[in-house]
Amino acid sequence: MPAPSPTAPLAASLDDPARARDLARMKRLATGLFAVAAAVFLACVLIGPDAGAWVGYVRATAEASMVGALADWFAVTALFRHPLRLPIPHTAIIPRKKDQIGASLGSFVQENFLTRAVVEEKLGTVDVPGRLGAFLAAPGRPERLAGDAAALLHTVAELLRDDDLQPAVAALVDRKLHATPAAPVVARALELVVEGERHQEVLSAALQGLARFLEDNRVVFRAQLGDASPAWVPDWVDDRVFDRAFTAVQEFLVEVGEDPGHELRRVYDARLRAYVHALRTDPETSAHVEELKKELLEHPAVRTWSGSLWTNLKNGVLAAAADPDSALRTRVAELIRDGARLLQTDQRVRDLVQRHAHNAAGYLVERFSGDLADLVGGTVARWDTEETSRRIELQVGRDLQWIRVNGTVVGGLAGLVIYTVAQLLG
Structure with a gap:
């Protein structure tokens, strides 16, 4: 039986204390409106209809407000958990459907964003060679990139084993x-x-x-x-x-x-x-x-020379790459500057880069969009269920609490209208 996939951590930015405070405040507001409607309804019940016809209108409004508040509370809560911890069918939708939501989200991104048409249309509005040239031409950037290339070269050289490459290079020569x-x-x-x-x-x-x-x-x-x-x-x-x-x-x-x-x-x-x-x-x-x-x-002297060719070449290149003032580093920086200038001024080079950027982006999208969609779906599937529900609620819960507030207000107005119409028709 395959081992279960480890749980993937959610981004810490999703756990925002300010959002948590706003959500708690909105919950108190929505619950407070329900409590006010309940208190008004209870007061109307205690006063009774003898106090006047207005009691009926107020009671109907408060009663409808409570129904709307409860219905919307149930609907909002059912997205994230079982209301009152009761296993009511079709509740706790996000925890139950988390994996399906992740897969659907991945498919949605793939079908609507990661397509050749969308990417090429976006690239058509972007001056790719100009931006690339400006990036490369920034003050100090060629020297930093030359240094990065030297560090990369050193890392690659460290990964290569001299005992394997030296005989191979000697044999090749x-x-x-x-x-x-x-x-x-x-x-x-x-x-x-x-x-x-x-x-x-x-x-x-x-x-x-x-x-x-x-x-x-x-x-x-x-x-x-x-x-x-x-x-x-x-x-x-x-x-x-x-x-x-x-x-x-x-x-x-x-x-x-x-x-x-x-x-x-x-x-x-x-x-x-x-x-x-x-x-x-x-x-x-x-x-x-x-x-x-x-x-x-x-x-023998030639055999010795060919056998040491790789080591001498590698050491020479690494020494030149490590020296910021070496001719190699200087030449690489100059090549980067020349490339940046061509990207910004030579129309043929600009057209070539723009065209190849379109082709490369289209190929990458067509080749890897499915993998990216699987990445989205797989990542969501590995999220912890309860933590996912809590953090999603933290992101959108404040707006959902407005549904409860609106439900209370709209429910009350609807109850008032219905009661008024009933009285007119009666």
């Missing part, structure tokens, strides 16, 4: 890198370098670096020549040979570096362009590049 052909990527990168003449700049930098390297290690190279030279060759001969050879190499490097049209540069350019063409057309060259890529990806 590994599969993507293995599945991506390396030759076209290398060819395109080299094409961009060649098209911008960057390869010549790279060659110039390499030549300059080589020249500095030779100069920095001049003594080392001279020592190597001395070790390789026969013992019978004098040192001054080795010095002269080394100086001339070293100077020739340095001058050659400077010459190539300073002459854009040097033959070496033309050969270098032709060879590089031929290699780019081979990368795109020669299967053997492509296979060689793939082998190099595979060896690189299998290197």
Whole structure:
């Protein structure tokens, strides 16, 4: 047997002390009028008809007032409880019909408020993009929203387990890198370098670096020549040979570096362009590049890097999100401001947002109106019966007590009219 649903609490705002005082005051007024009518009726009975014809008129009025007061008291009381605690049929209507009332209320809301036509008609009178833009553009709002987004990002990151995501991210990166052909990527990168003449700049930098390297290690190279030279060759001969050879190499490097049209540069350019063409057309060259890529990806350092990719990325993003002065937070705030400006000034964006707001609202209403109706009915069904009756009476009871007052007055007037007509006809 399923466990009963827990009782849902009612909103504390429904328990208003001021309303309770007004209800008690109106009950006293209505009861007091009944007491006055009863006292007048009793006085007329005690006086008797001998006191004059007026007694009959007053007695009929008081008697009808009492009947009207009692009838309306019974009707009002029967809404919330059994009158005089007697189990009279068709009384205590709200406690008995609470669940049905809740279901009917949910259906009423669904059929009359939660419909596409009603919602779209209402949205037609609302400047959705304008209001949204004004909300986003309020002073300090972009920064607060950027901070809220950072807090949300941190919460989501805390929910994600690094032990689960780190291997998954590493495997995803590994599969993507293995599945991506390396030759076209290398060819395109080299094409961009060649098209911008960057390869010549790279060659110039390499030549300059080589020249500095030779100069920095001049003594080392001279020592190597001395070790390789026969013992019978004098040192001054080795010095002269080394100086001339070293100077020739340095001058050659400077010459190539300073002459854009040097033959070496033309050969270098032709060879590089031929290699780019081979990368795109020669299967053997492509296979060689793939082998190099595979060896690189299998290197322990690369495996370690891919394994730590998720952690490094997450920590970097969270650190930037937590810093109010970070470029990330600043950029998010700027995006929010730009969006607010577009929502307020760009007619195409405004029309797009307005149209999609209509579509989204219509979809949500059609999709979830039944769920909202069930929510209303289910919530009312879980309310405590006695507490529900008491609080509903607190909300509308003051007006219902006027029914008792009106019943007393109208009943008395009706009794007077009926008695008068009877006397005229008699």
